[in-house]
Amino acid sequence: MGLPPLVMSHVTKRFGAFTAVSDLSLDVPEGAIIGFLGPNGAGKSTSLRMALGVMQPDSGSVSLFGRPPEIATLKRVGFLPEERGLYKKMTTRATIEHFARLKGLSARDARARAIELLDMSGLSEFKTTRISKLSKGMAQKVQILSTLAHRPDFLILDEPFSGLDPVNQQVLEDLIRAEHDRGATILFSTHVMEHAERLCDRIVMMARGRKVFDGTLDEAFNALGQGARIAVSEGFDLAAALAPKGFEAHRAPDKGPGDAWRISLRPGTGAQDALRAAIEAGAPIVGFAPEEARLRDVFVSLVGEADAAALIESTGEGAIA
Missing domain, CATH: 3.40.50.300 (P-loop containing nucleotide triphosphate hydrolases)
Incomplete structure (x- = not known):
């Protein structure tokens, strides 16, 4: 070399x-x-x-x-x-x-x-x-x-x-x-x-x-950890609803109906566990998807939503894909 x-x-x-x-x-x-x-x-x-x-x-x-x-x-x-x-x-x-x-x-x-x-x-x-x-x-x-x-x-x-x-x-x-x-x-x-x-x-x-x-x-991707995407009717605070059940949720700037949230999964839990917890919490769910790790999600997790929004604006896109 x-x-x-x-x-x-x-x-x-x-x-x-x-x-x-x-x-x-x-x-x-x-x-x-x-x-x-x-x-x-x-x-x-x-x-x-x-x-x-x-x-x-x-x-x-x-x-x-x-x-x-x-x-x-x-x-x-x-x-x-x-x-x-x-x-x-x-x-x-x-x-x-x-x-x-x-x-x-x-x-x-x-x-x-x-x-x-x-x-x-x-x-x-x-x-x-x-x-x-x-x-x-x-x-x-x-x-x-x-x-x-x-x-x-x-x-x-x-x-x-x-x-x-x-x-x-x-x-x-x-x-x-x-x-x-x-x-x-x-x-x-x-x-x-x-x-x-x-x-x-x-x-x-x-x-x-x-x-x-x-x-x-x-x-x-390992820094991001596993996650899931859940969209709920606008105005519903999914983070507050899931916190007592041990799940951490952050808003995700995804396009689509309702408000999108990214759910961080604890070791030993899966996307279906997060969905079950949201249902039990009475969340008005309008969308759900197990998460495939993407670099944009890593960026959001590292720098927060403000800089993530700058990234989205610079791509000319309306969502983190």
């Missing part, structure tokens, strides 16, 4: 009186796929900019492959920024060639790589099309391909799924897996946690500039 692609140690970044990132330590081992998760404004993009040396931390340290972010180490990195930007008058092939040349490929190798990537992604018929003539989703695919053009050892992708339709989101997931199979280490930020569930070895959760979780998916 080589040096870790990224180590951030007790990093803090302030903008005036506002602390965007507070005391963040992050270790990205070689060969990992790590999801960097949290709502918009949690500090993810600022953290990634510090990782690349675009911003300097006010305190703490950053190293890429054992050295400070500098030209030599940055050539081993492929970075997709959250703010997309391509030269609109360039063709798709010329765009990918340009970014490959910036990372050190020869003109011949850059052109061959551009053609390879366009063929692989189904964009070969658009190789001479100007960026300005592409749809937003197609232009984003070109920017992603430009990030991969030099076969980087370490990929940092800031909200890579943003703006892609479901079909192209799946294409990107497949591309991330292919890059990982090639040997690349991958760190990607997202506020859509389902992508992390499908792709990641490990997840790091951020809220209000602070790291609130760092571990494997199994560790995240």
